[in-house]
Amino acid sequence: MQHSLNTSLQVDDLAPARNSLRIAMVSETYPPEVNGVANTVARLVEGLRTRHHAVQLIRPRQDRDDLGPQSDQSENVLTRGLPIPGYGHLRMGLPSKRALLRLWTARRPDLVHIATEGPLGWSALQAARKLKLPVCSDFRTNFHAYSQFYGIGWLQKPITAYLRKFHNRCHCTMVPTESLREQLDKAGFGPLAVVARGVDTALFSPHKRSARLRAQWGVGESDLVVLHVGRLAAEKNLPVLVKAFARIQSHQPNARLLVVGDGPSRQELQAQCPGAIFAGFRHGEELAAHYASSDMFIFPSLTETYGNVTPEAMASGLAVLAFDDAAAAELIDHQHSGMLAPKGDAAAFFQLAVELASHPRQRLAMGSQARLVALDLGWESIVRTLECIYAQAMEQAESPLLEPGWVQLQRS
Numbered sequence: 001m002q003h004s005l006n007t008s009l010q011v012d013d014l015a016p017a018r019n020s021l022r023i024a025m026v027s028e029t030y031p032p033e034v035n036g037v038a039n040t041v042a043r044l045v046e047g048l049r050t051r052h053h054a055v056q057l058i059r060p061r062q063d064r065d066d067l068g069p070q071s072d073q074s075e076n077v078l079t080r081g082l083p084i085p086g087y088g089h090l091r092m093g094l095p096s097k098r099a100l101l102r103l104w105t106a107r108r109p110d111l112v113h114i115a116t117e118g119p120l121g122w123s124a125l126q127a128a129r130k131l132k133l134p135v136c137s138d139f140r141t142n143f144h145a146y147s148q149f150y151g152i153g154w155l156q157k158p159i160t161a162y163l164r165k166f167h168n169r170c171h172c173t174m175v176p177t178e179s180l181r182e183q184l185d186k187a188g189f190g191p192l193a194v195v196a197r198g199v200d201t202a203l204f205s206p207h208k209r210s211a212r213l214r215a216q217w218g219v220g221e222s223d224l225v226v227l228h229v230g231r232l233a234a235e236k237n238l239p240v241l242v243k244a245f246a247r248i249q250s251h252q253p254n255a256r257l258l259v260v261g262d263g264p265s266r267q268e269l270q271a272q273c274p275g276a277i278f279a280g281f282r283h284g285e286e287l288a289a290h291y292a293s294s295d296m297f298i299f300p301s302l303t304e305t306y307g308n309v310t311p312e313a314m315a316s317g318l319a320v321l322a323f324d325d326a327a328a329a330e331l332i333d334h335q336h337s338g339m340l341a342p343k344g345d346a347a348a349f350f351q352l353a354v355e356l357a358s359h360p361r362q363r364l365a366m367g368s369q370a371r372l373v374a375l376d377l378g379w380e381s382i383v384r385t386l387e388c389i390y391a392q393a394m395e396q397a398e399s400p401l402l403e404p405g406w407v408q409l410q411r412s
Contacts, residue, residue, distance in 0.1 A: 021390065023048060024104065026058045026124040027115035028081070028093045033062065034261075034281045035231065036308040037140045040197055041115045047383035056109060058100070060093040060120065077103065079120060093120025100127035109133065111390050115140065117166050125169055134397035136389060137170040139163070139184065140305050164189055171393035174386075176306035177330050193389050197327070198379035199311040203284070206317030206371060208292035217256065217277050217293075224248070224255040224357055227294035227318070229287075229309045230301065232263035240300035240346050242272050244321075244353040251354055260290050291316035296356055296363055299328065300349060314338070315374035319366035321356055323349065331377075337369035 025045055029038040048055050060081025079099070081091035100123055104112075112128040114121045114137045121137075128135045167173040167189050174195040175181050181192045211221065219225055226248060228241055245257045257276035259269065270278060282290055291297075297313035297320045304326040311331060313320050320338040322328035323345075332338035339356055341349035356363055 019052065021053045021110045022056070022107075023053055023390070024056045024058060024109040024112045024124070024128075025115065026112065026121055028060055028091070028118045028120050029116065030057070030059045030062075032283070034283070036306065037115065037138075039308060040140070043198065043200075043379050044383065044386065047379050048386070051383060051387070058120070058124065060091045062091060081120075092118045093123075095119045095123045097123040097126050100124055101130060104128070104131055104133065111136065111394060113390075114138070114170070117163060122166065125166065129169060132397065134390075134393040135170045136393050137167050137173045139167060139173055139175050139180070139189070160187065171396045172389055174389060177326060179326070179329060180305055195385050195389065196330075196377065196382060197306055197308060197311070198382040199308070199315045199374055199377045200379070201315045201371075201375050201377070203288050204291060204312045204315035204374070205288065206292050206367070208285070208288045208316070210289045210293045213289055213293045217258065219254075219256050224252055224296070225258050225294040226255060226357065227258045227260070227291065227297050227313070228299065229260040229291070229297075229313070230299070232259070232261055232265040232269055234265060235301070235303045236263075236265075237300040237302050238265055238269055240349060241298060242269070243346070244298055244300065244350050245273065245276075247350045247354050248357040252357060255357065258290065258294055260287065287312075288316065291318060294318060295360075296321065298322075298353060301326075302344060311374050311377055314370035315377075317367040317371045319356055319363045319370060321349070321352055331373055333369070333373075336366065337373050338366055 025041065025048075027037070027041045029035060029041070031038050031042050045055050045057055054075070056075045056077060058077045058079065061078040062081075079096045080094045082094065083091055104127060108131065111134045112124060114124050114128075114135065117137075125135060125137075164187065172191050172193050173184075173189060174193050175184060176195065176197050178194050181194050184190075184192055214221065214225070217225065226245055230236055232238065245255070249255050257273055258279065259273075259276055260279045260282050262280050266278065270276070279290060291313055295318070297309075297318040299307065299310060299313075299320060299322040301307060302323055302325060307322075307327045310320055310322060310327040314331065314337070320328065320332060322332065322338070322340060323343045324334075324340040325343050328338070328340060332340055334340045339352045341352050356366075
C-alpha cells in the first residue's frame with residue numbers, strides 16, 4: 001500500500017464515523033487475561049458499545065468453559081487457540097481465514113479492527129482484504145524488541161519485516177505515542193495515527209488508600225512502600241528495579257518493595273528480594289487499592305509501546321520514576337509530576353530513586369500533579385478519536401484511488 005508522509009490531520013479535521021457501525025474487533029488476548037493489550041481492547045470494546053456501535057469480538061477461547069457473553073451489541077466469536085510457551089495463562093489464536101471469510105461473507109462488518117499480529121490477526125487481515133473491507137490495526141507490543149531478551153536477537157529483523165508487512169496492508173495503524181509513530185515511520189511503517197490510551201480515574205484514585213491493607217503488608221503509615229506493577233519477565237528490565245530498591249533501602253532500611261504481577265522471572269526476583277511483598281496478579285478494586293496504598297512507583301521497562309501502569313499509578317496519586325520513554329515520556333513533566341531518567345541511564349535512575357524516596361513532601365506534590373494529568377486521560381475522548389480513525393479508513397476503502405497518508409490525532 002502506497003502512503004504519503006506529508007499530511008497531518010487533527011481530530012477536528014475528520015468527520016466522526018456514521019452512527020451504529022458494525023465493527024469486527026480481533027484480538028488474541030482479552031480479560032480475564034492480565035496484560036496491557038487485553039485491558040485496552042476491553043476498554044475500547046466497552047466504549048464503542050456504549051456509543052451504540054455493534055462490536056463483534058473475535059478472540060481465542062480461553063478455557064473449556066469460556067462461552068463469551070452475547071447480546072444485541074455484544075457478539076463474541078471464539079476461535080481455537082494454543083497456550084503461549086512460558087505464559088500458560090495466555091493463548092494465541094490459530095489460523096482461521098476460512099472461518100472468518102464465511103462469517104464476514106454472511107454478515108459484512110463495516111470495518112475490521114485488528115489488535116494483535118499473531119496467527120489469528122494475520123488470518124483476519126487476509127480475510128478482510130479478500131472481502132475488500134476497511135482494516136485498522138494496533139501496534140501495541142514490541143515483539144521485535146523482546147527478541148533480544150530470549151536469545152533470539154537474530155530474529156529481530158525478520159520480526160520487524162513481518163510487522164511492517166502486516167501493518168502496511170491496513171488502511172491505518174494506531175500507535176499510542178508520538179515517539180513510537182516517529183520510530184515506526186523511520187522503519188517504513190504507514191499510514192500511522194497516534195491514539196493515546198485512557199485511564200479509569202474513578203477506579204484508580206488516591207481515595208482507595210487502605211490502612212488495613214498496609215497493616216497486612218506489615219508496614220506503618222510512615223514507612224515507605226515502593227511499588228512495581230507489571231509482568232515479571234526478562235524484557236521488563238527487572239535488574240534495574242532490584243538495584244534501585246537496594247539503593248533506596250540503604251538510605252531507608254524500613255522501606256518495603258511491593259511487586260504486583262507474575263511471570264517467568266518471579267522465582268528469580270523473589271530470591272533477589274527476600275523481603276519484598278509479592279502480591280501476584282490483582283484486578284479492579286484490589287489493584288486500585290495496591291496502587292493507592294503505596295508511596296511511590298518505579299517502572300524501569302524499556303520495551304513498552306505505552307505502559308498502562310504509568311497512567312494508572314499517576315491516577316492513583318503516586319509520583320512515578322521511569323525512563324524517558326513510552327507513556328512516561330509523554331505524560332510526566334520531570335520534577336513536577338514525576339521523575340524521568342535519560343533512556344537507558346541506569347545510574348541516573350538509581351540516583352533519582354533515592355532522591356524521590358528521600359523527600360516525602362516533594363513526592364506528595366508530584367503525586368498530586370500526576371493525578372491532575374491523569375484526569376485528562378478519559379476513555380470517552382479516546383473512543384471518539386477512534387471513531388474518527390474508522391471514518392477515514394472507510395473513506396479510503398471506498399475510494400481506492402485516494403492515496404492514503406498518515407494522520408496524527410490529538411484530543412481536542
